[in-house]
Amino acid sequence: MMQAFDLGGCHCRYGTTAEGRVVYISGTGLSVNGITVDVRDFSGSLKDVFDDPRILKPATGLVLSGRYPIEIRGGTPALAIAALILILQGVSTSEISVKIPSIDENDLKESIFLINAKHNDFEGFFEGLGFDDDSFKAVSNILGKRELSAGAVLVSPRGRYLVEHMALGHYSLPKGHKEESDADLVDTAKREIKEELGLLADIDADFDQVIRYSPYDGVIKDVHFFIGKAKEDGMVLQKEEVSDAYWLEPADAYRTLSHGSDREILQKAHAYLYKG
Numbered sequence: 001m002m003q004a005f006d007l008g009g010c011h012c013r014y015g016t017t018a019e020g021r022v023v024y025i026s027g028t029g030l031s032v033n034g035i036t037v038d039v040r041d042f043s044g045s046l047k048d049v050f051d052d053p054r055i056l057k058p059a060t061g062l063v064l065s066g067r068y069p070i071e072i073r074g075g076t077p078a079l080a081i082a083a084l085i086l087i088l089q090g091v092s093t094s095e096i097s098v099k100i101p102s103i104d105e106n107d108l109k110e111s112i113f114l115i116n117a118k119h120n121d122f123e124g125f126f127e128g129l130g131f132d133d134d135s136f137k138a139v140s141n142i143l144g145k146r147e148l149s150a151g152a153v154l155v156s157p158r159g160r161y162l163v164e165h166m167a168l169g170h171y172s173l174p175k176g177h178k179e180e181s182d183a184d185l186v187d188t189a190k191r192e193i194k195e196e197l198g199l200l201a202d203i204d205a206d207f208d209q210v211i212r213y214s215p216y217d218g219v220i221k222d223v224h225f226f227i228g229k230a231k232e233d234g235m236v237l238q239k240e241e242v243s244d245a246y247w248l249e250p251a252d253a254y255r256t257l258s259h260g261s262d263r264e265i266l267q268k269a270h271a272y273l274y275k276g
Helices: 077-088 093-099 105-118 122-128 133-140 187-197 248-257 260-273
Strands: 004-008 022-025 028-033 035-038 145-155 163-168 173-178 202-213 221-228 240-247
Touching: 004 093, 022 105, 077 093, 077 133, 093 105, 105 122, 122 133, 133 202, 145 187, 145 260, 163 187, 163 248, 163 260, 187 202, 187 221, 202 260, 221 260, 240 248, 248 260
Parallel strands: 145 221
Antiparallel strands: 004 022, 022 028, 028 035, 145 163, 145 173, 163 240, 202 221
């Protein structure tokens, strides 16, 4: 029988968890915002987890290939995941036990104590599961304010990729916030490319990869990356945002990008463009 828990409306360290973030729980799975996590085999190994588009990847901070990672007693494994999500937002044990009545507050406190004793803190617990700092921040803010951005892996007719040297110092793929005037995320990507680089790009929206991260406390951001095709000449930089920009060979672009998530997007785009 399907049950639904809305994790919104809880008092947490950044104010209140966002309304409408529903966890659907049945005998076979858990879903956060419509993405299913299969809990049938959590006592053993998750099979083909990285090939299943329904599974929330470690970048979103909810599930990891391997043994079931949650050490919270009470209720089903799916309920334990829901409780863990709330703990990481800073929701009190008393409020969690009200939100999820089958999890006893004393059992929850004991579970938290054991996790902290064994791993020093929850960050250490997730680090032991293979989560990096960005992934841990993402899951710790997953019930916060949602922001949307879009950008593109820009490729030229010569097969080179564009890398921006941002005014803040890092090297990145072009992207930016979705504005109310944008018809959709493809419009956002085109506008940002024009504003930051002065380039007109043809967007391939069949390639749509998402990075989820937390830029600051209480905010979770989804960035959609498409593929954009543009000519190398005619760049006019928005100097307030972009110090410089370079068209680079694939290997050079990969090495230059500052963030692993951007490098992964570039790698997937290159495979998409040259598949077969």
